[in-house]
Amino acid sequence: MFRFSLRNLLASKVRLLLTMASVAVGVAFVAGTFVLSDTMAKAFDELYAGLTAGTDVVVRSESAYDADLTTTGGQVRPVDEGLVARVRAVPGVEVAEGSVFGYALVIDSHGQPVQPGGAPTFGTSIAVDRRLSGAATIREGRAPVGLGEIVVDARTVRRAGLALGDHVDVVFEDARRTFRLVGIVGFGETDSILGATMTGFDLPTAQTVLGKTGVVDEIDVRGADGISDSTLRDRIASVLPDGVGAETGEQVAADSTDAVRDAMGVFTTVLLVFAGVSLLVGSFVIWNTFNVLVAQRRREVALLRAVGGTRRQVLTGVLLEAVVVGVISSAAGLGLGVALAAGIRQLLKLIGVDLPTTTPAIETRTVVAAFSVGVVVTCLAAVLPAWSAARIAPMEALRTAAPVNRGSGRIRHAVGWSVLAVGALMLAACSVAGDQRWWTVVATLTTFLGLVFVGPSLARGLAAVVAHARRPGWRMAARNVARSSRRAAATALALTIGLTVVAAVAVTAASLKDSVSAAVSGGNRSDLILEPEGAGMGVSSSVADLLRARTDVDAVVELREWGAQINGDDQLVTAVDTAGLDRVIDLGIASGSLDALRAGSILVSTAQARHLGVSAGESVTVTFPETGPRPFRVAGTFDKGSLINATYVITLSDFEQNVTSRLDQAILLTTPGLDPDRAKERIGAALADYPNVTVNTPQDITRKAQHSVDQLLGIVTALLLLAVVVAVLGVVNTLVLSVMERSRELGVLRAVGATRRQVRQTIRRESVLMSTLGAVTGVALGAAAGVGLARSLSEQGITTVAVPLVTLAAYVVIAIGVGVLAAVAPARRASRVDVLRAVAEE
């Protein structure tokens, strides 16, 4: 039986290749996702392990909770530098040094900021005892001493075009300063820490320039020989004040990696969703392929059965094929996945997210996942057709004609339409009600399930309409689609899945874009908005001071944000200057008042207030990672936070008491009496020292926001395209198989006078019919789902719903065009059918 199965597989290489390709792409996505996140985690692992290699114990403030790294940058409350001496006095401590870190942006020799996408730009103190620096070493020059000296990582030195002895300008939270480059830092063989720019100073200098006078962020300790890290940690812990803890270096490295992994969690989930979509599409294709394959081999199977093959043997045979296909394509998919991981990283780099890299991490889990997903999906998709193959009565199958679809059962029909109706109603309800994210997903899946049931009916319906066409080519194509309506439906549904997601994303993105411009034009009262350039961490607060001193600027409102918990939920808290706030932005106060926002009070977005069940005058608990829980009184609720992406607003003074960072996320200005372009020019010129700050008019902000939505849309669409590619492979597969199955009919057609061109046209039209079915159902379902989704994301700033009709129509047209392309090879094959062999042989 095994030999028989293998021979079957090899008998049709095209079919085999197409099937495998569809499995491989699905597997590649799963594997790629794992490889990418594992590689990143590995890179961080190596980094942290290297950096803490020489440090036995780290002393630092305990965090109130494990905050998301992306919202806090891992900043903990600095401790008093007096603690260093106390730690040093603990028996068994050989060295103990305080260290600080913070924002430091290097300006290159052309006056441009060295701003890596995504990676931090930080400055730190260089330990006097070199062993504490771990893998970080001074490659050239020497360690910095005093206020005027700096060391910089080798990659940044290269990128900024610097050399030892050069003057280097650095922008800090509070000012721009100039230093002399005295050393170049390397990290083992690597030039930089995962693309981050690093500047180093001696401790007193670092404390001064990083705004941490008298305090240190952590104390790094090296134990004397013969004392274990954990013993040392416990000894140190006993002398520490409340709120300050000691951890071993290994623990710190592990915790840091975990935090990074958590921060990447969402990203991984998104990728896995893509993987799921393409796998779903893939399984449709595989199911179809095996279905056709079995139908095509009815005679063969019947012969086997007639000469004494048991059903079990037939079943085993098909399953065996599935396993072989599954294993080989999973292996291919795994390989593709590694490449895909690199590809996705490049794609993200395009939008400025520069992920760290090291050699690809292929863990056992990845391999197991790839193979089990590939093999299991293939086997599941093959098992049903195999089952029906085994049930074929030998004599029935020996009939020569191609199998004609039996009509689907009445019950299936009724159930299908009911499910479809329920799904559609749910979708409509979700769109009307709004705020129903999960129900929208459920409704979409339900509708799709309905489509699976009624797909064949839809295919027949479409065929019936087209069959009325006068042109015989269309009629024949329609009849062929109707004849194998199940197969046509399954082929089309693979396309439906891909297009559903693409269309839903398109609707959501269009709504987001509209909302962005609505937000800017609706809530904004400022003339200029200052933002950090690219993926920058923020704007130095000295910029705001500089602006306040100007006479042509009226209101200057700084805006900062940080991660905090509100009544136990992780959220972003926005801090603003209360003075002049209502001159730069209209928050749309719904209850309470803006005047009531002062120290100890908070403004909450209307939606969040409803969610928390609080109203003006009541109290909420805000837990800052550095300082722990603080009660805040709700001063009021507001509706229009989307311009500044705010759901919780507190005062700047409260923020400064609880958050160490002094970076502004944005600065809003009014420049009364000035033409906007002129104002932009003047402010830009005034900020020549801060090349990392962009000056934007409200229109610029809209454009930038819409541009980033477009970029995101582009990336998501690119990823989803793979799912569509799989579906197209499915169309090709179905057509090739159906051409092979019908070679005799095609021969007759040629014999009675159909030209090759006419035969090609018929096949092409079949393809067009199938892709039209898939495209129209997919885009319709996707648009409905997109409206539901957009309506549920009002808190994320989507306030208006837009359906991009042109884009959606374009998707349908493209899908149909792709149908034509998919038919090229099968059609050629059909037109080359050997007429004589088809009609002469019995």
Next chain:
Amino acid sequence: MRTTPAPMSAPTTGPARTTGSGEVTPAVRAVDACKVYGAGDTAVTALDDVTLDLPAGRFTAIMGPSGSGKSTLMHCLAGLDTLTSGRVLIGDTDLAALSDRERTLLRRDRLGFVFQSFNLLPTLSAEENITLPCDLAGRRPDREWFQTVVDNLALGGRLSHRPSELSGGQQQRVAVGRALISRPDVVFADEPTGALDSKAGAELLRFLRSVVDDLGQTVVMVTHDPGAAAYADSVVFLVDGRVVEELEAPTRDRVLEVMGRLAS
């Protein structure tokens, strides 16, 4: 491009059976037709210098034992296959001079086929199968002619049925209808009764006879059944790719007699 079809220009007034072959223009001519499969030592000669006139308005049977080349001859006459050397003329048209596309159009417009295994398109109704050549040509079928054909074949009530809903005999009559719809110069029938029971077979042969007698068409039929050959106006005997005998006004017994003689 279509030449005046012979049956239309020379409608027969009585049974063609009594007409002498010399008075009728040939619908199909083979001149020194050779067909060799393979090359060198393994070459097999399927047709060996066949020269043959098949008169218009008549029913000709081609007979011969298995491997005699009768099917090859018909495929070559019908433009489904090409000769190694020699010529085949349909009316005045030399098949060898035509491209694949031109041959296809010739088949569509000027030839009809009936195969042993019906070979109807399962997705089309009986009527659509019959009008297929017209549809392919983008022409509306001549309704009057269509009606005449359908009446002759006694298919009136079954036109909207799919092939799978028809009996073998009915399917083969639909196939004959398809072959006739474009008023071809010649209808080629390859063992048309091979897949039918004797009753349906006899019925079909009577139809083919009437197609020639009443509709003035030309029919060329390959068969190995002496009974079937007896319906024809003349029989051409083929052995080893050569025409060895021609028989006018055959009866079953005379055919059997010739076959016996040729076999010995």
